[in-house]
Amino acid sequence: MSLKWKWLALLAAAALALGACGQSKQTAGTEKESSNQTAVEKQEKPKKEEKTENEKEEAEVDYAGAFSEALAELEKAKQGGAVDFGKVESIYKEKLQPLVQKRDAEFEDTLDQHITNALAAGKDGSLEPLVVKQIFDKLMQKVFYTTIKHEFTEAEEHWANKEEVKEELEEAKTFYAILQSTVEKRDAAYGTKLVDAINGAFAQMEQSVQNDDALSFALGKQVVDKTLMKTFYLASGALPHGYAAKAAAAAKENAEEAKVEQAEGWAFYQSVYPYMKRHAAEEADYILKQFDLQTDVKMLDPKAVNHAFVRGWAKVALHEYEESKENWGQDKSVITALEGALFINMIEQDIKTLLGDKAYTDLNEQATRYLEAAKAKNKAEGDKWLPQIEAALQQVIQKAN
Structure with missing residues (x-):
């Protein structure tokens, strides 16, 4: 195995095990291509020079x-x-x-x-x-x-x-x-x-x-x-330590403290909202509304927020796998296969809670096998694992409804 693929195997293993120690208890900035790029070279050069100075x-x-x-x-x-x-x-x-x-x-x-x-x-x-x-x-x-x-x-x-x-x-x-x-x-x-x-x-x-x-x-x-995105998710919508849960708990005793917690959840969520919005708009907007400071914090439902996150990230993962399939044989197929695995990892504890430890272990194994197939450009192997991943993610979405 070449050094590149040795590292890829290690990277995939590490990425898929980010939460392996157990969760016992946050693109935001989505890159968008500009539709206003100039074709005039003499206009581009000053921009590049100005950018360097900046x-x-x-x-x-x-x-x-x-x-x-x-x-x-x-x-x-x-x-x-x-x-x-x-x-x-x-x-x-x-x-x-x-x-x-x-x-x-x-x-x-x-x-x-x-x-x-x-x-x-x-x-x-x-x-x-x-x-x-x-x-x-x-x-x-x-x-x-x-x-x-x-x-x-x-x-x-x-x-x-x-x-x-x-x-x-x-x-x-x-x-x-x-x-x-x-x-x-x-x-x-x-x-x-x-x-x-x-x-x-x-x-x-x-x-x-x-x-x-x-x-x-x-x-x-x-x-x-994606690890930073997982950080922002854990801070805002994960159970039991996300700010949705903290705000809801505080609302029962201290309205002022609850509002601060709600604001914290809203602000953390801004880092991941644009990414989820692209592929799971309904879930993304629901979470945004729950964290909105105009929303009565007593009405904030941490379980519903968490389930919306789970559905949203599962839908995003499905999109990444779709991209991987469409770009099979290219570097992008490997990259999006890893992204799909990282989004699955993002909701590791949630999947275990909803479907059990074995369900997550199986899905994690399938994601790993598919990533290996993508890097090896082994289409037959990829076609074997992808339907299983997609079926499992659909099950996660249904269970989180």
């Missing part, structure tokens, strides 16, 4: 420091202290807003508007400071997450220039470092190994650059991306 400016900003400073000020509300919203607004506008606006433009989002409005509402007293803190915190986390995706895309677009690829990968790791504490919290709550999976994927991506192996790089990218 990236140099970005590298000089201490995003982690600015983010921490703003959060520290907002955190004062937790101890009943007064928050200097003017200070937070200043930090945001001077250090963070340009990055947010770039991601908004790239991913057709409105995060800057949400953050700016939340800070203004905190300043005029129309929104509780702790709610503002959660919106600011989690939406900035989405910005850092989509910036990781941006850096990966840049690396792939400049694959021929390995020094630039290495720089983009280092920048992605820098932004991930800001998110790592969020991943660690989910590992602590659910007994997962998400941090290990991400660190392992980054290490293999670095090796892929050295080996000039674009497919291996793309597979590592998917592990990082």
